[in-house]
Amino acid sequence: DGGITQSPKYLFRKEGQNVTLSCEQNLNHDAMYWYRQDPGQGLRLIYYSQIVNDFQKGDIAEGYSVSREKKESFPLTVTSAQKNPTAFYLCASIAGTRGVYGYTFGSGTRLTVV
Amino acid sequence: GENVEQHPSTLSVQEGDSAVIKCTYSDSASNYFPWYKQELGKGPQLIIDIRSNVGEKKDQRIAVTLNKTAKHFSLHITETQPEDSAVYFCAASSGGYQKVTFGTGTKLQVIP
Numbered sequence: 130d131g132g133i134t135q136s137p138k139y140l141f142r143k144e145g146q147n148v149t150l151s152c153e154q155n156l157n158h159d160a161m162y163w164y165r166q167d168p169g170q171g172l173r174l175i176y177y178s179q180i181v182n183d184f185q186k187g188d189i190a191e192g193y194s195v196s197r198e199k200k201e202s203f204p205l206t207v208t209s210a211q212k213n214p215t216a217f218y219l220c221a222s223i224a225g226t227r228g229v230y231g232y233t234f235g236s237g238t239r240l241t242v243v
Numbered sequence: 244g245e246n247v248e249q250h251p252s253t254l255s256v257q258e259g260d261s262a263v264i265k266c267t268y269s270d271s272a273s274n275y276f277p278w279y280k281q282e283l284g285k286g287p288q289l290i291i292d293i294r295s296n297v298g299e300k301k302d303q304r305i306a307v308t309l310n311k312t313a314k315h316f317s318l319h320i321t322e323t324q325p326e327d328s329a330v331y332f333c334a335a336s337s338g339g340y341q342k343v344t345f346g347t348g349t350k351l352q353v354i355p
Contacts, residue, residue, distance in 0.1 A: 133286075169252075171332065171345040172287075187342070219286050231277040232343065234286030 131156045135220050135235035141243050150205045150238045152220035161203040166217040178203055215242050245270040247335050249346025256323050257354050264349045266333035267315040273335040276309060276316045281330045323353045
């Protein structure tokens with residue numbers, strides 16, 4: 130079955146550490162996105178990538194970094210510069226540019242700073 | 244940029260009753276309006292969407308209406324069931340790879 134796989138499901142980080150969240154899709158989708166979700170809030174865009182080796186900052190990119198070396202993979206690194214990283218992180222992808230389509234989301238990674 | 248407002252933030256209904264969630268948007272260039280359902284601990288799932296060239300779309304117990312002039316759109320769930328309990332998000336975008344702007348979500352509780 131096609132879909133988006135996020136791992137790990139739960140992640141604990143010590144203050145000052147960098148951590149990387151994995152996102153893999155086998156949908157052959159061109160564009161991939163990372164969103165952050167905090168309790169009682171909507172989804173806020175961190176980074177997105179339309180094609181391999183290219184990505185753009187979203188609304189809250191500070192303290193995060195990404196790479197897109199393969200079409201299937203879009204890992205997110207939460208750096209020590211991110212002051213409040215505890216949140217639920219969602220990866221999503223979308224099909225091609227013709228027309229408009231909804232996102233396919235992964236099941237999320239819950240990051241907690243300990 | 245686009246701004247999407249969603250109301251109410253919480254909604255409780257008796258099983259079998261209808262539920263309505265409303266959203267407004269600010270950017271007249273937006274032409275695609277999806278709705279997502281998020282169950283606890285999971286990622287959102289697309290449940291229905293509407294494009295700006297139609298005013299209403301139905302899929303079994305779910306319907307969405309769009310008023311382009313007033314810049315608002317609504318989700319209607321009829322004959323609600325306990326499994327409809329979830330957080331629902333509306334969103335708006337201008338298409339293609341353009342950034343999607345989400346509402347802040349509505350927590351729907353269906354009471355058996």
